[in-house]
Amino acid sequence: xxxxxxxxxxxxxxxxxxxxxxxxxxxxxxxxxxxxxxxxxxxxxxxxxxxxxxxxxxxxxxxxxxxxxxxxxxxxxxxxxxxxxxxxxxxxxxxxxxxxxxxxxxxxxxxxxxxxxxxxxxxxxxxxxxxxxxxxxxxxxxxxxxxxxxxxxxxxxxxxxxxxxxxxxxxxxxxxxxxxxxxxxxxxxxxxxxxxxxxxxxxxxxxxxxxxxxxxxxxxxxxxxxxxxxxxxxxxxxxxxxxxxxxxxxxxxxxxxxxxxxxxxxxxxxxxxxxxxxxxxxxxxxxxxxxxxxxxxxxxxxxxxxxxxxxxxxxxxxxxxxxxxxxxxxxxxxxxxxxxxxxxxxxxxxxxxxxxxxxxxxxxxxxxxxxxxxxxxxxxxxxxxxxxxxxxxxxxxxxxxxxxxxxxxxxxxxxxxxxxxxxxxxxxxxxxxxxxxxxxxxxxxxxxxxxxxxxxx
Amino acid sequence: xxxxxxxxxxxxxxxxxxxxxxxxxxxxxxxxxxxxxxxxxxxxxxxxxxxxxxxxxxxxxxxxxxxxxxxxxxxxxxxxxxxxxxxxxxxxxxxxxxxxxxxxxxxxxxxxxxxxxxxxxxxxxxxxxxxxxxxxxxxxxxxxxxxxxxxxxxxxxxxxxxxxxxxxxxxxxxxxxxxxxxxxxxxxxxxxxxxxxxxxxxxxxxxxxxxxxxxxxxxxxxxxxxxxxxxxxxxxxxxxxxxxxxxxxxxxxxxxxxxxxxxxxxxxxxxxxxxxxxxxxxxxxxxxxxxxxxxxxxxxxxxxxxxxxxxxxxxxxxxxxxxx
Numbered sequence: 001x002x003x004x005x006x007x008x009x010x011x012x013x014x015x016x017x018x019x020x021x022x023x024x025x026x027x028x029x030x031x032x033x034x035x036x037x038x039x040x041x042x043x044x045x046x047x048x049x050x051x052x053x054x055x056x057x058x059x060x061x062x063x064x065x066x067x068x069x070x071x072x073x074x075x076x077x078x079x080x081x082x083x084x085x086x087x088x089x090x091x092x093x094x095x096x097x098x099x100x101x102x103x104x105x106x107x108x109x110x111x112x113x114x115x116x117x118x119x120x121x122x123x124x125x126x127x128x129x130x131x132x133x134x135x136x137x138x139x140x141x142x143x144x145x146x147x148x149x150x151x152x153x154x155x156x157x158x159x160x161x162x163x164x165x166x167x168x169x170x171x172x173x174x175x176x177x178x179x180x181x182x183x184x185x186x187x188x189x190x191x192x193x194x195x196x197x198x199x200x201x202x203x204x205x206x207x208x209x210x211x212x213x214x215x216x217x218x219x220x221x222x223x224x225x226x227x228x229x230x231x232x233x234x235x236x237x238x239x240x241x242x243x244x245x246x247x248x249x250x251x252x253x254x255x256x257x258x259x260x261x262x263x264x265x266x267x268x269x270x271x272x273x274x275x276x277x278x279x280x281x282x283x284x285x286x287x288x289x290x291x292x293x294x295x296x297x298x299x300x301x302x303x304x305x306x307x308x309x310x311x312x313x314x315x316x317x318x319x320x321x322x323x324x325x326x327x328x329x330x331x332x333x334x335x336x337x338x339x340x341x342x343x344x345x346x347x348x349x350x351x352x353x354x355x356x357x358x359x360x361x362x363x364x365x366x367x368x369x370x371x372x373x374x375x376x377x378x379x380x381x382x383x384x385x386x387x388x389x390x391x392x393x394x395x396x397x398x399x400x401x402x403x404x405x406x407x408x409x410x411x412x413x414x415x416x417x418x419x420x421x422x423x424x425x426x427x428x429x430x431x432x433x434x435x436x437x438x439x440x441x442x443x444x445x446x447x448x449x450x451x452x453x454x455x456x457x
Numbered sequence: 458x459x460x461x462x463x464x465x466x467x468x469x470x471x472x473x474x475x476x477x478x479x480x481x482x483x484x485x486x487x488x489x490x491x492x493x494x495x496x497x498x499x500x501x502x503x504x505x506x507x508x509x510x511x512x513x514x515x516x517x518x519x520x521x522x523x524x525x526x527x528x529x530x531x532x533x534x535x536x537x538x539x540x541x542x543x544x545x546x547x548x549x550x551x552x553x554x555x556x557x558x559x560x561x562x563x564x565x566x567x568x569x570x571x572x573x574x575x576x577x578x579x580x581x582x583x584x585x586x587x588x589x590x591x592x593x594x595x596x597x598x599x600x601x602x603x604x605x606x607x608x609x610x611x612x613x614x615x616x617x618x619x620x621x622x623x624x625x626x627x628x629x630x631x632x633x634x635x636x637x638x639x640x641x642x643x644x645x646x647x648x649x650x651x652x653x654x655x656x657x658x659x660x661x662x663x664x665x666x667x668x669x670x671x672x673x674x675x676x677x678x679x680x681x682x683x684x685x686x687x688x689x690x691x692x693x694x695x696x697x698x699x700x701x702x703x704x705x706x707x708x709x710x711x712x713x714x715x716x717x718x719x720x721x722x723x724x725x726x727x728x729x730x731x732x733x734x735x736x737x738x739x740x741x742x743x744x745x746x747x748x749x750x751x752x753x754x755x756x757x758x759x760x761x762x763x764x765x766x767x768x769x770x771x772x773x774x775x776x777x778x779x780x781x
Contacts, residue, residue, distance in 0.1 A: 133766065274654065281724070282779070283728075284732060315658070325656065327692060342657055373773075383763070389766060395564050397764065
């Protein structure tokens with residue numbers, strides 16, 4: 001009786017695939033128009049060419065692929081006018097094969113999208129290069145990210161994520177896990193950033209913990225770039241010259257990495273008080289059970305720089321592989337010859353059973369659930385993904401404050417939507433707002449309702 | 458002299474950097490505070506305005522009046538200490554309301570002007586107080602508070618780092634001279650520093666616990682002292698003691714504390730209760746804070762807002778994650 005059951009189990013997928021279409025964006029065409037015509041499960045292929053556009057995907061199981069012909073790619077170029085390159089909130093999204101450059105906010109961002117794949121893209125510039133947020137069960141693989149003012153790959157408040165085989169260089173932070181649970185960084189090459197890898201627990205955010213993270217088999221070298229993050233941002237406080245920083249997460253394993261030529265220290269395990277992060281009393285500020293197993297340490301800490309460098313210089317110590325602020329508990333490191341550490345007197349020696357050298361993936365064995373978002377949820381997700389790049393609630397960022405916008409529009413949803421879709425520059429003291437028509441009428445209305453009736457109520 | 462709840466603006470590894478606007482000589486005052494010449498009236502206005510931690514303009518004027526009063530009576534140490542306390546309180550209030558995040562445009566310019574002006578007044582007062590020998594405990598403690606508060610923003614890495622050792626020395630001197638000065642403020646500040654500093658730069662959790670336990674002996678009704686005592690026990694992973702102190706804090710009146718400070722501390726205590734898995738205590742602090750905000754609707758609620766794709770409410774639930 002198994003055969004009929006198998007057939008029945010396979011049948012929905014077959015039916016779905018039978019209906020899945022392949023849509024092609026011809027060179028120079030409007031990508032969003034094609035996306036808007038797509039149905040769940042479709043594949044959208046974008047021919048090589050330069051596209052000065054922002055793209056928004058909120059359908060399910062879309063494969064969005066840039067084609068390569070004779071070495072030419074599909075390039076999204078924000079010309080440093082547009083805020084975001086590719087934003088997706090549909091579950092099961094695959095984004096692959098694009099070159100994304102010149103965006104002020106996010107190169108590639110997913111918001112609340114589960115079961116996503118972001119692979120084989122090149123992202124240059126932007127504040128965050130590749131930024132999956134609020135996602136479950138995702139893969140970020142084979143991308144090259146450079147010149148991000150925050151992190152090249154920034155996984156935020158997500159669970160069960162693999163970040164594998166990427167290259168990140170010339171960013172403030174190469175790779176980051178922020179408030180993320182069950183995650184793996186493996187096989188990445190991270191060089192010439194201000195700091196190579198950051199595992200963080202940021203206060204004040206909706207997710208209040210971070211744990212179970214493995215960093216193995218990466219090349220983390222020469223991360224001494226002068227921090228170029230805007231003074232406004234938390235990233236401006238990231239120390240230079242460190243290979244790996246752990247600030248807040250628990251149950252972290254660092255193993256079998258090449259950690260080389262980072263001027264300040266190989267690894268820095270620090271609590272949130274010392275790091276100067278504003279205190280969130282709901283968050284445990286201490287990184288406990290950090291296991292630094294065997295790694296290949298070469299030439300770290302030879303000339304400490306920045307604020308951490310000042311502190312280390314005052315101790316008279318340098319050439320440090322591991323520095324700890326000393327407030328963690330349950331941590332350990334492997335006994336390796338010639339290894340110098342500071343602040344780890346209370347650490348034990350790691351046991352072989354703690355090894356994660358064979359840890360293959362943090363992703364789920366099956367797909368994560370794919371909830372259908374309500375209009376309210378879509379409004380909030382889109383507001384977060386798109387609007388907050390230029391607007392804060394109570395003060396000016398790039399555009400006027402949301403408070404002033406709410407006062408201006410009152411309860412007039414239509415006027416709000418019309419303006420956002422087709423903005424007209426009204427005030428000389430603000431830059432021109434890029435049009436957001438690409439978000440579609442339904443999303444624009446959801447955002448308008450959120451801003452006018454829900455935000456800060 | 459009013460008790461000053463000094464901020465420990467410890468951003469040890471933070472590169473605050475400069476705000477957008479360049480420093481211009483002779484920058485105009487941001488707020489047009491009423492001109493007052495009568496020292497008695499100045500003293501009254503200082504005492505009244507510096508307590509309005511929810512109102513930047515009022516505090517700015519209060520800090521200015523305090524400085525003016527100190528200038529009028531150059532030999533009056535108490536007035537100098539009060540004026541320094543006022544500058545610290547204002548820096549603290551600015552830092553809490555605009556926590557090291559870029560404020561562009563007119564607001565950014567104003568904040569920069571206010572920060573610099575307040576810092577300059579504080580430094581001038583400190584120079585006078587530094588001439589006292591022996592320094593009274595209050596002067597040592599307020600010196601430490603000012604040194605740390607003044608580098609919380611608009612300071613280079615080197616300036617931030619350079620402030621820590623003299624701040625520590627001043628606190629130790631003040632506590633040695635009189636641990637009860639300013640209702641144990643020195644004990645609280647040094648305890649917090651011992652929590653915040655790395656072990657290789659003077660951090661010491663056990664010492665922090667001792668200092669704050671002594672602080673509670675000195676000021677058993679201080680809700681703020683209890684708040685930091687909880688934090689110290691948590692740093693030592695002594696959750697049982699942390700819960701005991703949290704429960705004590707829930708029964709403290711808080712009548713002697715500025716209402717804005719109380720509103721902020723109740724959030725902290727509620728958050729600590731959340732962290733310690735004490736829902737009943739969390740609810741108690743939440744209700745108390747709600748009642749306070751209803752009674753005094755002008756208090757700042759410090760709601761989370763999103764920026765650069767980050768923060769604000771949880772987009773899936775619509776809940777403010779920092780609400781109790």
